[in-house]
Amino acid sequence: MKKIILSMISSLLIGVLLPSGKAAFAADKINVTLPSKSFQFIIFPIAKERGYMNEEGIDLNIVIMASTAGLQAVVAGEMDFTGSGSSVLVVVTQGNAPLKTVLAVNDQVLQWLMVRPQYSTFKELKNKKIAVTGVAAVATFMLKKVASKYGLDGNKDLTFLALPPGQRLAALQSGVVDAGLLTSEERFAALDHGMKEILYLGKEVKNSWGTVAINDQFIKAKPKLMHGFMRALLKALRLVKQNREVAMEAMIKFSELDRSLAARTYDGMIGTFTTNGVVDEETQKNDLDIVREVLNVTKEVP
Structure with a gap:
């Protein structure tokens, strides 16, 4: 398959995997819009509160915003990243929006x-x-x-x-x-x-969920910041998979769940979390196919 849903080019992958440098004296602010406080999004507050973002010189600002409004804000450059899932691909295909999907939290649709x-x-x-x-x-x-x-x-x-x-x-x-x-x-x-x-x-269905997207211009203008952001998120993603207690505490605080519900949610859903933010090629193809069907188009999705 020539194109894949996770448009993370080789140089970006290399940058994510390389060790981070020292955080800058003045942290760079990155604004992220999330459509909800669902379990899959706890990697964002964890990355911030555990100091992973700070290690990369990033001051992370999280804003909860409806998917459509969040996508519009990223396209306009008012926000840097969005967690609006497959809606990103629909917008890209529909209007050639300057967005790229760079990470998938889950390999199953949590609905x-x-x-x-x-x-x-x-x-x-x-x-x-x-x-x-x-x-x-x-x-x-x-x-x-x-x-x-x-x-x-x-x-x-x-x-x-x-x-x-x-x-x-x-x-x-x-x-x-x-x-x-x-x-x-x-x-x-x-x-x-x-x-x-x-x-x-x-x-x-076999599709991804909890996907994260970014404006193309951010990738071009701030590649080092992009790499640092991804490193911090991947650290948080791996921590969630490895440490049940940390993940539960994050759900209690961020998702506003009681301990019992947080435990049930973690135990039932942790198996859907990806290891490195990437889903297999079949899932990527299915994501593109579902977007084509939604929009009733035959052209290739960017």
């Missing part, structure tokens, strides 16, 4: 289809309401595609209601919707409140 107690199968959701992050979101499209395996037409038989993080679970519990495509943290809370899990997208 679960949860339903109210009266439902037991996906097929029962015909003409029912499903809460999602966005009607045009990549995860929503994945769910539509999977629906055919369960005897449903994803475009005709399902009704989607776009709700922001934090509201999907509440809508499901109150009965405003019949089902919800939820995150790992929301999944456990839903189970504790009597909801049922009928589908895990991570086992239905």
